[in-house]
Amino acid sequence: MKRLALSILSATTLALSSSFAVAKPPLLSMPKADRIVPDSQLQVQLSYAPVVKDTAPAVVNVFTSRTVRTRSRLSFFDMMRDMRRAPTERVQNSLGSGVIVRDNGVVVTNAHVVKGADELRVVLNDRREFVAKVIAQDEEIDLAVLQIDTKGERLPTLSISEDDSLEIGDIVLAIGNPFGVGQTVTSGIVSALGRTNVTDVSSFIQTDAAVNPGNSGGALVNLDGRLIGVNTAIFSRSGGSNGIGFAIPGELVARAVDSAVTEGRIVRPWLGARTSAVDSALAATLGMDRARGAIISEIYPDGPADKAGLKSRDVILSIDGSDVNDDSGLRFRLATLPLGSSAKVVFMRDGRERTKTIKADIPQEIPARDERFLDGYHPLDGATVVNMSPALGEEINVDPYLRGVMVLSLARRSAAYSNGLRPTDVILTLNDTDITSARQLERLLIAAEDSEDWSLSIDRRGKIYDVPVRYLPRAN
Template sequence: MTQKSDVGVLSLVRPRKLVAALMLGSAIAIAVMPQVLPAQEVVTPVQALTPEQSPIQMRPMSFADLAEQVSPAVVNITTSMLVASPSNNPAEGTPFEDFFRQFGPRQGQEAPTQRANALGSGFVISADGYIVTNNHVIADADQIQIEFFSGDSLPATVVGTDPNTDIALLKVDATDLPYVEFGDSNGDGSRVGDWVMAMGNPLGQGFSVSAGIISARNRELSGTYDDYIQTDAAINRGNSGGPLFNMEGQVIGVNTAILSPNGGSIGIGFAMSSSVVKGVTDQLREFGETRRGWLGARVQAVTQEMVGAMPGLDKAAGALISDVPEGPARDAGLKAGDVVLTFDGKDVTDSRGFVQMIGAAGAGQNVTLGVLRDGEVFDLPITLGRREEAEGQVAAGANQTAPSSAHYEGLGLKLQEVTPSLAERFNLQAESGLVITEVDPESEAAARGLAAGDVITDVSNTPVKTSDDVEQIVKAARDAGRTSVMLLVRRGGDPRFVALPID
């Protein structure tokens, strides 16, 4: 029988974006150029404050008391699965991938049935035996064994999992277990620079403690609901699923992934924040599954370029509605071009935060959106649907084309009304509106990614079907003193808004 511990290793799959693989895989290296100050620049030291003046959190003399307090609630998790592999690797992307690569059959040979083990960590959240860990720690396992700090061991069953946040909830048959509580990962004790302590089972060595600080907040790795805490507390193979504690002994994160060139800790670890984990575990505990809220509208970020094109919008904040297919949003009267500024009274800072608010609210909840439309702000009540039921649904079909050959030139674009020949040329799906046939390579339109074959369906929240429609809207915007106009652009059926300056 072979034992193998588990960890997440990050890989770069697109520029400026870290994506969590969360399983055994190839490592990467990132080069960081040192900052060099000009020789003539003088750096003035910051004057130190006295303890009475400074609100700074001082380094603790020891983490021993905290470790002693919370250790009984931290667990080691051993999982196993019965495996039989053909010539390919059935465990690819799981904690057992390396096991099969080393011990699996040669190509063309039939694999014998074997049992493989993997290790991870977790923590108890209730006296009656509910345990939180990472989904990838227990994925595909048919046996799960929990080892407690006391040395006792119990089998566990899976209550529910959420691959979107990589969280799983387990249950053991026990009472009066030591447990820990979730803290506020967005509160005053979870600031960048605050001390944190990680616990788990690194490299299969048993219970272990490491300490560091919160290095960054609100990291996005690969998922819609990501809200990771970055920490330099050592996290290694086997720490996956273990808790990240604040100095009050509360769990503010679940250790999930690391960025490493060699598979070991280099001080860049990521823990899913408790603000996400608590909501997920509450739903898993009640329903055995997640039931996230669903608005049924596509959203995009509000950019600074859009501010001059939208009356009443004074800063780049909120979430811009780019499309409203069938669903709760359309039923409630939300429209493409609306900007959502608040969600149940809370400010919407960006589109990502808005999506997270919707999901966290839960299916069937009645919420109120603060909406900006045509310079006016109003409240719009909406009953959210359930995302899990809506995923995979196809949006409503596009409108029929209006055959014509009229042209429009302006904004750095050449536009033509959709014709059957243009639809065939650009592989359009029966779009209405105006198709871009040419883009001036020196224009702002080109700089903002517009290309031949894109279809413009709305200008300044007004549907356009002819070149005259565009000319009238642009003229009206110029006469009103606006500096730009908003285009609703569809590419392959996917909509997005683009702000272009008025010539």
């Protein structure tokens, strides 16, 4: 389970007291006929058991194991004798929860539950065990899709709720395996919607239904027995439930599952524009009445925003009728769009609201990645470099707007490593020549192998550095 100050997973149970009596409001004032406040002792004693019986069989336990290698500490006498001890191996086990969303054995859980696992086992509510494999995972939205071999048997499933009818105050049930004690059901309410300050992509459902370590990947269901979210994180200083839990909304879960099953990977549409949240000071400068929306600072050529006619300094206010409050909310809304669909974007330009239609498309691999291992008598010996593209940026979780040639990996004790280069560095110039492709870089290195003087500049997280070349490969 993850920990942040936000520790991965949380919440508190909802208790209805028999003394809680409120006069029923007039029917016309109720937002929906199926949402009522209990007005009698009989209604207070109503049970959630029918919902649990329908939903619990589709919630599973996910057990993972991985081999961890550790080096034993050397004693004083070992160091005196220049002795080394072989690494020791141990198997590390962890657990989480999951939800069956296809009757042929497709299971959705959190990416952090299965991260680094050598072996995955899914245990059903009836205690049957299956070996599972990962179809696809996306660490940024913290979702993973698994497949188990059911030998043709159809399993119980939960249907995913993709509509926007969820409201603050709705009663919800959390089902999972906290602390490994076995399947557990807790109840609570939806405390808030659209929480975007937890990660960069999701717009979380906040709930006070008690969830704890082990609930990760479990189900958050409504009283219709539909999956409205996958429990993923808690806000907690102690690591236990403090009544603030977060769940990934069903609409994002549905898109991730569809993408994994059809594409073999989780793909998320992108805007093709760099954005940031509009604060109150910027809102006043732009003539807006309050802080809202996401302002475009950079447009990627031929990306969806460019093709739609959006421009730098446009402020995106909504997508398909859903308000956008910041750039995290914007990325979430885009991620929930079906690939290839069109969406109406309302934005502000020059003090006026306008509308454009944008097509939901994925980042493209332009230019082609052209991954190359650099080998020779030069300062980049041992580096693997690649052409940057939006698709590669999304794949390896780096800025998709980076352009040029990036260091993908480094061989240990290589010249490139010794010269201080690190993965994700972008090579800007070599011997005062601008670098535009991995192929060009390799040719320049080969042509200059007899050189005595080298100059190299890189971009590291937005800062430009001149790299002092001090090491070259050892001569054979």
